[in-house]
Amino acid sequence: MLIARLAGEHPDSSQAAILTELRRCLLDGGVPPGSAIPLEEVAAVFGVSVIPVRESLKTLIGEGLVEHRPNLGYTVAKLTAAELREMYLVREVLETAALTASVAAAGKADDEAVERAHRAMAQAVRDGDAAAYHRESRRFHLALVTPCGMRRLLGMFESAWNITEPLQSMTHLTAAERGTLQQDHDEILAAFLARDTEELLRAARAHHGGLRKALDSLPSDTGLFA
Template sequence: MNRRRPNPLVSRLVEVRSRSDHSTIEEELRSLILSGGAPPGTTIPPGEVADAYRVSPIPVREALKTLVGEGLVVHQRNSGYRVSQLSTEELKEIYFVRGVLEQAALAQSVERVTDADIAAARGCHEQLLTATKWGDGKSFHDISRQFHAHLTDPCGMPRLLSMFESTWNLTEPFQVMRSVSASTQTLLNADHEAMLVAFADRDTAAVLQVARVHHSRLEAAILETADRREIGPD
């Protein structure tokens, strides 16, 4: 008798589960989606997840309900649960909202940022240059978020940062920065350098100007990656 092949997402969850006994189903599902380990459109079978964790379907469905509320998962009566899949236009809209929130955070951070914060961001910038040099798209993607966090977190506004994080999470499953060209990465790195200079000078106007230019490049990056793969139905 042929055995049914396990769902790829469930197989990855089992692998992650074997490394930690402390994370919850919700945390591990969220982490897998945000890391790109479960690409947009991936099906999430609650029964198989429950079997893998040796629990009833109830905690799995509760976890999925939370992730639906965060926008990371969608539920349709006839097709079950899937990792959210957005059209190019929807993704551009989320990036727009994310950019507005980031500019608000950056404006508040300029006067509060410490030399240590700037040094940490510069450390990320150096790693991004290395990632571009060696064509390491995954590192470029992951470290980009760390760079921006070092410059937005000092704003000291938890509600704003929570909204900013939520919009960033919505874009994470698409792993856009992993797919952009080296030339685009070079332009983004130049923006980062200009932002660091503006922060060091405590120049709010310059910081926001660079942030606007940077955001326009991110929108172009979305279109660039959309040309290489299908992001979702329009």
């Protein structure tokens, strides 16, 4: 599965380029947790030895995206259901910490970025496109916190989000559940545009509470969880 997504021309075969391409494939949801990452086949795609591929995979292990087991090789990392809930809690704490500063610093360009992502989410709900909804939800939440300007916090927020991406949580929810979460996003957007910090934090807390309930409903028999 991974090799099919990597197939094509790769004029840049530096270790940095290999790392970027592997990370992209893992984050875009096309390679589910538990999928094998065949070292020699990946090296062949890029026309390199296994050394730069192995070094790239070591980096991705450190990022929580890849696992390695002796004699079994490399696979896309799996989370337990408890670990998934934990990472969503981390995301909630970091997002809440950023929102107050974000509202105070946001300008017209930030409003437009949040609104674009919100419109794309709404369209995904209407189209029944679960993958697009998942993708645009990430874009929406990142747009909300980016104006805070806290570089290290934003880095931790994105890293925490990345760890959950191979699972593509929103694609496993029902259409009704995604619709309910989108109603939360409506309230978050309105409070952000109004620069109403108290209402924004209330809406965000309610949204994360809804997310926790939705995560509890995810099927545990799909093989996606450790």
